[in-house]
Amino acid sequence: MPASSSIGLAAAVVLVATIGAPAVAPHRVDTRFPALLNAPPTRPHIVADDGTWHAPFIYPWRLANRLEQRYDQDRSTRVALVWWSGGAIVGSADDASAPFMLLGADSFGRDVFSRLIVGGRTSLTLALVAALGALALGGIVGGCAGYLGGAVDDGLMRATDFVMVLPAIYVALALRAVLPLVLAPITVFALLAAIFAIVGAPFIARGVRAIVRSERRMEYAAAAQALGASDTRLLARHLLPATAGFVAVELTMLVPAFIVAEATLSYVGLGFPDPVASWGTMLHDAANVSVFADFPWLLSPAVAMFLVVLALNLALQGRAQSRHIQRPM
Amino acid sequence: MTRYLTRRLAFAAFLVFAVSSASLVLARLGEGDYVSGVLGVEARRETAAQLRARYGLDKSIGAQYRDWLGHALRFDFGNSLLYDRPVRDLVPERAANTALLAVTALAFATFVGLPLGTFAGSRRNVLAAVIRATSIVFLSLPPLLTSLALVFIAARTGWLPFAGIQSASVAQGNGALDFLRHLVVPALALALPLAAVFERLQAQAMGDTIGAPFALAALARGVSRQRVVWRDALKPSLRPIAGMYGLVIGTLLSGSFAVEVITSWPGLGSLMLDALRARDVYLVAGCAGAGALFLACGTLISDVALAVVDPRARE
Numbered sequence: 305m306p307a308s309s310s311i312g313l314a315a316a317v318v319l320v321a322t323i324g325a326p327a328v329a330p331h332r333v334d335t336r337f338p339a340l341l342n343a344p345p346t347r348p349h350i351v352a353d354d355g356t357w358h359a360p361f362i363y364p365w366r367l368a369n370r371l372e373q374r375y376d377q378d379r380s381t382r383v384a385l386v387w388w389s390g391g392a393i394v395g396s397a398d399d400a401s402a403p404f405m406l407l408g409a410d411s412f413g414r415d416v417f418s419r420l421i422v423g424g425r426t427s428l429t430l431a432l433v434a435a436l437g438a439l440a441l442g443g444i445v446g447g448c449a450g451y452l453g454g455a456v457d458d459g460l461m462r463a464t465d466f467v468m469v470l471p472a473i474y475v476a477l478a479l480r481a482v483l484p485l486v487l488a489p490i491t492v493f494a495l496l497a498a499i500f501a502i503v504g505a506p507f508i509a510r511g512v513r514a515i516v517r518s519e520r521r522m523e524y525a526a527a528a529q530a531l532g533a534s535d536t537r538l539l540a541r542h543l544l545p546a547t548a549g550f551v552a553v554e555l556t557m558l559v560p561a562f563i564v565a566e567a568t569l570s571y572v573g574l575g576f577p578d579p580v581a582s583w584g585t586m587l588h589d590a591a592n593v594s595v596f597a598d599f600p601w602l603l604s605p606a607v608a609m610f611l612v613v614l615a616l617n618l619a620l621q622g623r624a625q626s627r628h629i630q631r632p633m
Numbered sequence: 634m635t636r637y638l639t640r641r642l643a644f645a646a647f648l649v650f651a652v653s654s655a656s657l658v659l660a661r662l663g664e665g666d667y668v669s670g671v672l673g674v675e676a677r678r679e680t681a682a683q684l685r686a687r688y689g690l691d692k693s694i695g696a697q698y699r700d701w702l703g704h705a706l707r708f709d710f711g712n713s714l715l716y717d718r719p720v721r722d723l724v725p726e727r728a729a730n731t732a733l734l735a736v737t738a739l740a741f742a743t744f745v746g747l748p749l750g751t752f753a754g755s756r757r758n759v760l761a762a763v764i765r766a767t768s769i770v771f772l773s774l775p776p777l778l779t780s781l782a783l784v785f786i787a788a789r790t791g792w793l794p795f796a797g798i799q800s801a802s803v804a805q806g807n808g809a810l811d812f813l814r815h816l817v818v819p820a821l822a823l824a825l826p827l828a829a830v831f832e833r834l835q836a837q838a839m840g841d842t843i844g845a846p847f848a849l850a851a852l853a854r855g856v857s858r859q860r861v862v863w864r865d866a867l868k869p870s871l872r873p874i875a876g877m878y879g880l881v882i883g884t885l886l887s888g889s890f891a892v893e894v895i896t897s898w899p900g901l902g903s904l905m906l907d908a909l910r911a912r913d914v915y916l917v918a919g920c921a922g923a924g925a926l927f928l929a930c931g932t933l934i935s936d937v938a939l940a941v942v943d944p945r946a947r948e
Contacts, residue, residue, distance in 0.1 A: 593796065
């Protein structure tokens with residue numbers, strides 16, 4: 305389907321830009337241009353107003369109204385784009401007064417495009433780490449419950465039932481709010497990853513338990529046991545690999561859920577502290593309606609989030625259509 | 634059946650108790666408290682101590698928890714420090730707003746998602762493909778993103794109010810209309826992703842049902858496709874969605890948090906956020922308990938419904 309492949313392409317671009325963020329980002333996430341607060345995007349041109357062709361260049365913004373933060377394009381000056389300078393792939397020849405800002409500037413005068421791709425790193429890494437954490441925790445709990453059965457199974461499944469019916473977002477909020485509002489970014493990262501992993505683990509644990517339980521009765525498991533395989537070996541080498549398909553589907557659902565959860569928490573100010581760029585903190589900066597209605601480029605993290613979630617959903621289509629609802633947050 | 638019901642009720646009660654207790658203790662554990670937030674750092678020590686004593690914040694966590702529990706057993710959940718009103722009055726008021734939002738969204742999702750899903754699942758034409766593609770797009774737009782998008786559209790076009798629950802100046806008699814206009818943006822934001830989920834589920838279920846022997850037999854007898862789909866296959870195809878309603882309540886509660894904050898809808902989620910920010914311990918406990926009650930009711934209703942329909946589910 306051409307539609308899905310183009311969306312896949314867009315998502316791939318987001319991913320590549322995110323992974324290569326330091327090289328792609330023209331500016332640092334905390335570089336401010338005080339003269340360009342909420343400035344609109346600078347689009348690269350190759351044809352000047354007089355119809356002549358040039359190497360890619362941009363028109364600088366000149367402040368028209370400081371109060372309304374309106375800018376006019378200075379069509380008389382062409383600022384050339386320079387390649388591979390200052391550690392970035394592309395930048396402006398006159399970075400101090402006419403910076404190249406593909407997605408405009410935020411209310412602090414920071415480059416939205418640079419923050420978007422560097423922030424994407426934060427958001428995607430967090431979601432991935434949290435999903436792997438949920439996988440490890442859920443795999444251990446589900447594996448033990450399914451393999452050992454009896455009282456252990458009962459106890460562990462009660463616990464997962466309990467976590468599953470908790471109001472997840474309220475629990476995450478309460479847990480985050482206990483700690484001081486301003487924490488080191490790395491602490492916030494670890495904390496959010498841990499909270500998300502705990503909330504997401506039961507969904508994996510239940511499935512893993514069911515699969516391990518039924519696989520245990522298969523002949524190959526009995527054969528391995530007869531050959532003298534220990535419990536841990538049987539579980540780790542023979543039974544848990546059978547859950548791979550289920551786990552893959554589950555991971556593609558947890559990652560988008562965690563991306564959105566980070567964005568929600570950061571949006572309300574309980575996520576990462578300010579100078580750190582993540583898609584959630586960027587939305588937090590844009591949180592005021594009167595701000596993002598006038599400066600729509602501030603919503604670009606929302607678009608990036610949509611593309612990534614859409615790509616994961618398309619990857620999931622036909623595999624587990626009926627389970628979209630199971631997202632924990 | 635009675636035993637099953639008792640057990641489920643006991644579990645629900647335990648859940649509400651555990652969640653509200655835990656959140657009270659958690660809200661108390663952190664650095665600083667309501668008084669330090671209100672008075673700031675330069676406050677005189679005596680003033681702060683006086684205030685703390687008035688709110689019961691000078692007691693140890695254990696003692697405060699015991700007091701709260703003793704009162705809570707008599708349905709007195711303390712006074713909100715932030716709003717200076719009993720939690721018992723404040724929380725139900727806001728919870729009703731959240732419930733209204735959730736019910737509207739659920740109704741919209743059902744009445745839009747089900748027919749579209751039934752149609753898309755029984756046909757293989759362009760329209761069905763368009764419905765399917767639209768659903769996949771909305772599946773990827775969680776309430777956080779739909780509410781941002783809808784608020785953006787409403788703010789740019791000025792078609793609808795996008796913040797709060799009431800206009801500042803309402804002409805006499807227009808209150809209900811004004812309220813409904815305010816409901817549109819948050820309810821749609823919450824409902825669109827859910828409608829997409831329902832559409833996909835129903836399309837799949839209908840696709841399966843239309844291939845079942847009884848439906849094929851009816852088609853072979855010469856009954857029109859229209860009639861088979863809407864009269865014979867519709868009812869059996871509803872089972873997956875019926876089983877989903879309990880889970881949906883959890884999704885709605887989490888989703889409505891983002892929606893409430895973005896559209897300033899005065900619901901439970903935004904109340905909880907205010908309470909957490911202000912370290913209003915009793916209000917935090919009340920909100921978390923109400924949230925747990927929502928979820929417990931949801932799972933209870935769906936489990937009981939399932940147990941009535943299918944005796945095997947009674948364990």
